[in-house]
Amino acid sequence: MTRTDPHSYFDDRQPRAHRWHLRLLVDFDSRILGGEATLMFPRPVAGILDLDSKGLAIHRVWVTVSGAKVPFELGPEEPILGRRLRLTLPEATHGVSIAYETSPGAVGLQWLEPAQTEGRRHPFLFSQCQAIHARTLVPCQDSAAARVAYEAEVVVPEGLTAVMSAGPAGDGPGPIPGTRAFQFRMPQPIPSYLLALAVGELESRDLSPRSRVWAEPATVDRAAWEFAGVEAMIAAAERLFGPYDWERFDMLVLPPSFPYGGMENPRMTFLTPTLLAGDRSLVDVVAHELAHSWTGNLVTNATAEHFWLNEGFTVWAERRILEALHGEEAAAAAWAIGQNALAESLERFRDQPELTLLRTRLEGVDPDDAFSSIPYEKGARLVAALEQEAGEGAFLAFLRDYMKRFRFTSITTEQFCAFVEERLPGLLARVDADAWLHRPGMPANAPVFRSARLDRITAMARAWAGGTRPGDDPMGDWNPSELLVFLQNLDRVQSLEDCAWLDRRLGLTARGNYEILAEWLCIAAASAYEPAYPRIREVLARVGRMKYLRPIYAALGRHEATRALAREVFAQASAGYHILARRLIQGVLAKYP
Ligand SMILES: [Zn+2]
Numbered sequence: 001m002t003r004t005d006p007h008s009y010f011d012d013r014q015p016r017a018h019r020w021h022l023r024l025l026v027d028f029d030s031r032i033l034g035g036e037a038t039l040m041f042p043r044p045v046a047g048i049l050d051l052d053s054k055g056l057a058i059h060r061v062w063v064t065v066s067g068a069k070v071p072f073e074l075g076p077e078e079p080i081l082g083r084r085l086r087l088t089l090p091e092a093t094h095g096v097s098i099a100y101e102t103s104p105g106a107v108g109l110q111w112l113e114p115a116q117t118e119g120r121r122h123p124f125l126f127s128q129c130q131a132i133h134a135r136t137l138v139p140c141q142d143s144a145a146a147r148v149a150y151e152a153e154v155v156v157p158e159g160l161t162a163v164m165s166a167g168p169a170g171d172g173p174g175p176i177p178g179t180r181a182f183q184f185r186m187p188q189p190i191p192s193y194l195l196a197l198a199v200g201e202l203e204s205r206d207l208s209p210r211s212r213v214w215a216e217p218a219t220v221d222r223a224a225w226e227f228a229g230v231e232a233m234i235a236a237a238e239r240l241f242g243p244y245d246w247e248r249f250d251m252l253v254l255p256p257s258f259p260y261g262g263m264e265n266p267r268m269t270f271l272t273p274t275l276l277a278g279d280r281s282l283v284d285v286v287a288h289e290l291a292h293s294w295t296g297n298l299v300t301n302a303t304a305e306h307f308w309l310n311e312g313f314t315v316w317a318e319r320r321i322l323e324a325l326h327g328e329e330a331a332a333a334a335w336a337i338g339q340n341a342l343a344e345s346l347e348r349f350r351d352q353p354e355l356t357l358l359r360t361r362l363e364g365v366d367p368d369d370a371f372s373s374i375p376y377e378k379g380a381r382l383v384a385a386l387e388q389e390a391g392e393g394a395f396l397a398f399l400r401d402y403m404k405r406f407r408f409t410s411i412t413t414e415q416f417c418a419f420v421e422e423r424l425p426g427l428l429a430r431v432d433a434d435a436w437l438h439r440p441g442m443p444a445n446a447p448v449f450r451s452a453r454l455d456r457i458t459a460m461a462r463a464w465a466g467g468t469r470p471g472d473d474p475m476g477d478w479n480p481s482e483l484l485v486f487l488q489n490l491d492r493v494q495s496l497e498d499c500a501w502l503d504r505r506l507g508l509t510a511r512g513n514y515e516i517l518a519e520w521l522c523i524a525a526a527s528a529y530e531p532a533y534p535r536i537r538e539v540l541a542r543v544g545r546m547k548y549l550r551p552i553y554a555a556l557g558r559h560e561a562t563r564a565l566a567r568e569v570f571a572q573a574s575a576g577y578h579i580l581a582r583r584l585i586q587g588v589l590a591k592y593p
Helices: 220-226 230-241 284-291 304-326 328-348 374-390 392-406 413-423 433-438 452-465 472-476 480-488 496-506 514-526 530-542 546-558 560-576 579-590
Strands: 019-027 032-053 057-063 072-074 083-101 109-112 124-127 148-157 161-164 167-173 179-190 197-200 203-208 211-215 250-253 268-271 299-301 409-411
Touching: 057 072, 148 161, 148 197, 161 179, 203 220, 203 230, 211 220, 211 230, 220 250, 230 284, 230 304, 230 392, 268 284, 284 304, 299 304, 299 392, 304 328, 304 374, 304 413, 328 374, 328 452, 328 480, 374 392, 374 433, 392 413, 413 433, 452 472, 452 480, 472 496, 480 514, 496 514, 496 530, 514 530, 514 546, 530 546, 530 560, 546 560, 546 579, 560 579
Parallel strands: 019 148, 211 250, 250 268, 299 409
Antiparallel strands: 019 032, 032 083, 057 083, 072 083, 109 124, 124 197, 148 179, 161 197, 167 179, 203 211
16 A cells, blocks of 8 residues: 555555654744654654645754654645655654644634634634644644544643643643643544644633533633533443543533534534523534544544545434433434435535545545535434444444444444444445445435424425414424424525514524524525624624534625625624635635626
């Protein structure tokens, strides 16, 4: 073999680092991380070592211990991969150290001004390395196939706290006056995309002996209330999937510009503050990130071409946890909401059907451009189809075997299929796995998840188009998921009278549940319903979660007046968006007529 990952210079014939030691200084003024990365090898190695790097300034490379200089060479800039950093290691190298700096425009880092935080007094920094942005933080073999344990020392301005996807290992005065040094230790080998760092004015609250939530002081008590049920979730997941293997499950609630709902950084899940609905109605995202501790972080995809193995299994697992905690109705509602996201992604990729396969081919494609609900929702439906065909007991037993066999490794779809064939012969053929994996769109045998209650709600939404309005009673009885299903099943464009009716009856513009609010604002935007414009402005200016930005900006594209509104808001707000969100919305605006 040679290069196994289309998005990395990782070459499996070369030495493979198994541990990193990072020493980093966080400089908010220059927006640079500077320091040293040491890559350790399990045995003495020599020869060529190709690393990934993007935007990194490499100052010096030397053999750890002896200090002997290591020749290095940076290749030309490739738009997706970045620059190959080629080291020539002398005989008997145990470790190699690299002195380097990140660039202020590193895609993997977002630097926030104090005004962009809740407390407005201190700056904030957070990382997001998935899919291939670890190379903008650290020169490394940035392929999920090359797992590493790590230790880190992070030096930050006094008064700020650093957290990482690792266990804390103490803190003390930093090497420079006015700084503090935080130590971390991550003993389990992780794929590079799970490296994570955040720095800010942070406080924590204990939720259980093994879980704690971190957030800015103004947010931390709300977060502790919202996520108080996390221990019950961990226990439910352990009953399904076996013991939790990462010791602690801590969470960090980030400022609102965090571009995702959550990121499953091990030992420190990152979460958007849009989950703080005030009624614990959006904690399914926590169930999702927790489920990654088994399906994903423990066994993950070797490259972005097998992403469904990570996310498909995790969505399925998340819904199994929800079902165990809240019953079948709750799980059915989650599947129904997911169906809607799946339909939108299939529509979005109508002209790129190759991106609707589960097993993708992404040579020359940026994984961020291929990102959609397909690996999540189509993948989860394949897992459900396998479960239904195998039978629940047999499938859960298989799953535990699977996680035992591949724990702390990163695998391909082909390895997965070979293992299924070995343990449950004929199962793949019976669900026509080939169609799921290698053909676009949804197979005809896709499982359907229904409940009588949801059927009544979707029927009401359909009757709405014919002029039938639901009575007060049923609507008052709906939980947030059910209301969301109702809104999702309405046509995007409504008359102004109907918008006013919905808004008045359901109090939509004032909602604090962002799933409902964003769904409503899409309808309001597509319908040019002016009373919602101030709320649209406020949400787009404050929240950077791409799941909401994309559809709201897209819905604003229907009318000239709303297009002008979108462009104006984007001009003001985009400086506060994460670079991935900014790029995404630039793409949406470029498609406006
Ligand atoms: Zn996920």
